[in-house]
Amino acid sequence: MGPADELLDPRRRDLIARLSRFMENPETDSIGWACLWFADLSTMEDLIKACEQNPPTVSRHISAALKKNDQRAQAIRAWASARSSEDSGEPSADKESDTEEPPTKKRRLTSDPCRAKELCEERDDEKCVLTGFTVPVEVVHIIPRSLGKGEEGLSDFWEALECYWSSEKVSAWKEQVLDPDGVETCSNLMCLVNVARRLWELAVFALKPLSLSEDKRQLEVQFYWLPMNRYQQTMPVTAIPSPFPHNLSSTNAEYTTVLCNIVTDSTIRSGDIFTFKTDDPVGHPLPSMQLLNMQWILTRVLALSGAAWVTEEEPFPDRDNEIEVEEEEDQ
Numbered sequence: 001m002g003p004a005d006e007l008l009d010p011r012r013r014d015l016i017a018r019l020s021r022f023m024e025n026p027e028t029d030s031i032g033w034a035c036l037w038f039a040d041l042s043t044m045e046d047l048i049k050a051c052e053q054n055p056p057t058v059s060r061h062i063s064a065a066l067k068k069n070d071q072r073a074q075a076i077r078a079w080a081s082a083r084s085s086e087d088s089g090e091p092s093a094d095k096e097s098d099t100e101e102p103p104t105k106k107r108r109l110t111s112d113p114c115r116a117k118e119l120c121e122e123r124d125d126e127k128c129v130l131t132g133f134t135v136p137v138e139v140v141h142i143i144p145r146s147l148g149k150g151e152e153g154l155s156d157f158w159e160a161l162e163c164y165w166s167s168e169k170v171s172a173w174k175e176q177v178l179d180p181d182g183v184e185t186c187s188n189l190m191c192l193v194n195v196a197r198r199l200w201e202l203a204v205f206a207l208k209p210l211s212l213s214e215d216k217r218q219l220e221v222q223f224y225w226l227p228m229n230r231y232q233q234t235m236p237v238t239a240i241p242s243p244f245p246h247n248l249s250s251t252n253a254e255y256t257t258v259l260c261n262i263v264t265d266s267t268i269r270s271g272d273i274f275t276f277k278t279d280d281p282v283g284h285p286l287p288s289m290q291l292l293n294m295q296w297i298l299t300r301v302l303a304l305s306g307a308a309w310v311t312e313e314e315p316f317p318d319r320d321n322e323i324e325v326e327e328e329e330d331q
Helices: 010-020 030-038 041-053 055-066 070-085 103-107 113-123 155-162 167-177 194-201 289-305
Strands: 137-141 189-193 205-212 218-225 273-277
Touching (some): 030 289, 070 289, 113 137, 155 167, 167 289, 189 194, 205 289
Antiparallel strands (some): 218 273
16 A cells, blocks of 8 residues: 555546546646545445436536636645644633633543644643654644634535545545634644644645544544645546655655654654554544544545645646646547
8 A cells, every 4th residue: 555546546546537538628727637636436436327317418517616616725735824823822711711610621621622632732742743842833723723613614625525435425524623612622633843733734744543542542644644735727537647656754855854753863754653642542642543544535635736835825736847747548
């Protein structure tokens, strides 16, 4: 198993080729293209069946949904920009009550941003969960803070996801993100050293959730460096992306950056497995598997599409260094 086995799946390649035949113009931007390469196969199969049953009507809908789409672009970009802009400051604390509550009860109140941050720091022993560094360590959100501010104003984001992932999967993500505690909870936070946090924001690496122990005291994740691409305004839907490299020990050669684990005295490489631990799965819960899964999928979409590198000054520019794709095969 690697960082992007989806890109090597011949069944996926066939489904994308079949979908493209129903499009009036089989081109899109790199965001729509990347979403297809990480979409649920069942969702693509459903789209193809719908096209076959009612070609003219559905084909127009498919073409509109898959071509360059400002709604989708802004939705995915919202994910990218929220990651980089909202974790930079200290959380705002709600006004504390004058009434002192029992320690056990207070420990379980995680909807308060400051309290959630404290719980995360206590759980992670104020150390970066990847490098073991203690300074300068920051608490970061797995799912951006803005996504937990209620569904109003975020309908475009969720609708964009439902074009590519099953309604069951998106509903499960929404349930976690829109939980009464929102994203300001210990299970949506982790400690990272500042350079790792910035690389995380730019989708330079992602964490693949592997397993959670039955007692919920240990969580295994796998670290992967991701390619650093640039957004493309137009590209064929059927363009085959180059596989994500395995066994990397740094970012792309052009932007070489490494992370080191001071506990093992080694460079962090793609494929390395980390075990997050907690002594109190109720009061200091580990990161949510559901939220980590959402992060795993969308962070790879950001990396493949280049959307994480878009700036406010240059909203969606074309760049000289295009996304690497393989030679297209005859379909």
